Ligand SMILES: Nc1ncnc2c1ncn2[C@@H]1O[C@H](COP(=O)(O)OP(=O)(O)O)[C@@H](O)[C@H]1O
């Protein structure tokens with residue numbers, strides 16, 4: 001790894017010397033022992049409670065169980081992808097409003113950003129699920145979960161994008177302007193693409209939050225992974241096993257998202273800027 | 277024939293850049309004080325002066341990167357408006373080379389040079405690329421065309437910045453301390469390109485601390501201090517017998533280093 005691309009860790013810490021290496025070794029060993037003991041205790045508790053019995057696990061030998069979870073996962077992914085797309089579009093518009101030269105538009109966008117950031121997702125869901133139908137707005141379950149999740153991410157996306165745009169040195173826009181480029185071109189061809197690259201990792205973190213927010217789908221009776229897991233739990237009375245498998249699936253998706261973020265950041269890398 | 281001659285003479289009379297009674301404040305700081313400047317076609321004007329005297333501000337004012345509080349900017353006979361299409365058009369006619377290069381970091385060297393012709397002049401991609409390659413060839417960095425700015429040395433970056441300006445076929449190019457951010461061994465390669473441009477008749481306004489270079493290429497030297505133009509002179513006169521005391525002091529303060 002060249003110095004220009006070294007991570008912040010290399011800058012903050014000098015390489016460990018022999019004393020430090022020994023200390024790190026001891027600390028690691030102690031931590032592992034403590035973790036193993038804790039894990040053993042947890043497993044023992046579940047064993048005592050009977051959750052480790054084969055009847056709670058045999059359902060995973062069945063193809064239908066996986067097909068059911070798979071359908072739930074597909075539902076989750078559909079909501080996550082749609083909500084992310086809507087949140088990005090709305091976030092982009094809110095950001096443009098917030099940096100606009102028109103004061104009214106600026107104030108309006110700022111207010112919307114603060115509101116969407118300040119209100120918990122569940123409240124937006126109740127709005128679309130309980131309140132909106134009373135005013136004649138009847139949406140399919142898919143949109144009842146997608147829209148609230150997207151709205152509550154939009155304000156954050158707007159602020160993340162704005163921080164990226166603000167981080168682009170002023171000279172970039174000045175160079176473009178002095179070549180005769182007009183406002184729209186300067187922003188969308190020079191400033192935004194660079195600002196966007198700075199914040200790709202933050203945007204992917206926001207997708208992870210969107211993905212987790214989709215678990216509210218049960219509120220509106222939309223079959224996502226979580227909802228289907230709940231059905232399995234009540235059908236088989238298998239709490240631990242199903243939650244464990246479900247959690248592993250969520251972790252896997254988010255891990256893949258992280259990997260993707262590193263890939264994209266690497267491909268779009270502006271040399272000299274490293275994202276881990 | 278006689279008429280054509282007359283028209284050519286008239287054209288020669290219209291300055292490429294004309295500043296009339298420019299005043300500029302940063303808050304309460306009076307940075308440009310009733311500055312008047314006119315640059316003729318093909319002329320190389322070098323602006324010299326101590327740090328903080330307003331040289332950069334003057335340079336940036338010419339294409340309205342800075343707002344002004346009073347005065348007029350006239351580009352080749354056309355008054356530069358404060359905003360709009362005409363402002364962008366006049367800006368495109370005046371190139372600008374910055375101390376810190378300001379290459380577009382997310383674009384290849386080739387795209388840095390083609391983006392403005394394509395976006396502003398609507399030159400087709402292929403044509404823009406061919407011309408860009410010719411320009412990069414001319415400033416000696418054609419072999420870097422497919423890299424990104426961060427992979428280039430400072431001297432190479434600044435030469436790309438000059439090529440990027442040239443791609444718009446400007447009527448004049450402004451240089452604000454183009455070599456001040458460079459390692460000493462790279463200054464020469466940039467000054468060489470600029471000397472060549474001057475030789476080809478490009479109209480140039482150059483802020484620089486490179487006195488030998490100034491002496492060599494300037495048609496006229498302008499000395500600024502405290503936001504005012506204190507002296508306009510030929511380089512021979514200015515460097516051997518400056519008229520103003522402050523210019524003398526300034527040249528002396530540079531010491532033997534430059535002389
Ligand atoms: N953006 C700014 N805001 C406030 N003051 C500024 C700004 N830019 C320059 N100045 C001030 O204006 C004066 C002239 O600056 P500048 O034109 O950069 O001088 P020079 O290029 O001759 O060194 C200096 O006193 C500087 O501190």
Ligand SMILES: [Mg+2]
Pocket residue numbers: 331332333453
């Ligand atoms: Mg300066």
